[in-house]
Amino acid sequence: MHCPGLFREERMEVLHGLIAAYPLATLITAGRGGLMANLIPFSLHEGGDYGILRAHLARGNKQLEELCEGTEILVVFQGPESYVTPSWYPSKTEHGKVVPTWNFVMVQVRGDARVIKDSGWILAQLEQLTNNREREREYPWKVSDAPEYFIEAQLKGLVGIEISIRSIEGKWKISQNRLSVDHQGVIDGLRAEGGCPAMVALMEQR
Known part of the structure; x- marks a missing residue:
């Protein structure tokens, strides 16, 4: 990733915070089948030096073949x-020496991925992922709210993956x-034109 030092973010709590807040990420592999990319929701867990990612894929997803072969993995999380x-x-x-640009944050x-076919593990990952997104709702939905036979049938079509983070x-x-005056100008402009509130909040924290 091209990342000039001024834009580099290394605080682990900030990096993990973005993953937790924006869990739908692009899973990219480069195996014998060529480049593949899929949007996959992940849950973040403690472990190792940088944490562990867990997710589930459909059994029919061709990217599973690449994961089973131990291909290199890149997961891209994008925030505001x-x-x-x-x-x-x-x-x-x-001076007029300005051009358009794009503000963004990403991780x-x-x-290294481990493919998991244990239905109990996959169910736990589904519950974790669901609870993370539902807990702020007034009436949170739980996986157990669905009929047990229905969930069991769904689990048969899924495979779990666990990624031990090697670098982040x-x-x-x-x-x-x-300049600080331009930085504030962007904040004011976003506010005035109904821009992304999350971006405004990030800019105000700097």
Whole structure:
């Protein structure tokens, strides 16, 4: 990943926080079948130096063949993003040397995958993933709310994967390379035009 030092994020709690908040990630493999990519929801767990990712895939997913062969894995998590117009930079009126850009935050994870076919493990991962997303709701839905025979049938079509994180990188490109007046101009512009509130919150934290 191209990541100038100014944009590099290395705080583990921040990197893990983005994974927890934006669990739908792109799982990328490069095996004998060529490049493959799928959007997969992950749950994050403690373990190792950088944590462990768990997920489930459909048994018919061809990417499972690559995972079973031990191919290299890249998982990309993307958080808030926003287009940035030069019109929001106060410095534009001074010299005009500004161009459009895009603010975004992302985490890239590399690791080794283990394919798991145990239905109890897969059920636990489904419950963890569901509980993570439902807990803020007034009436949270639980996997056990569905009929047991229905869940058992669903489990037969799934396979679990566990990825021990070997390396983790974060890129936080949120106008920190701009003058403070331009940085604030982007915040004001996003607010005025109904831009991404999550991006505004991130920028205000810097």
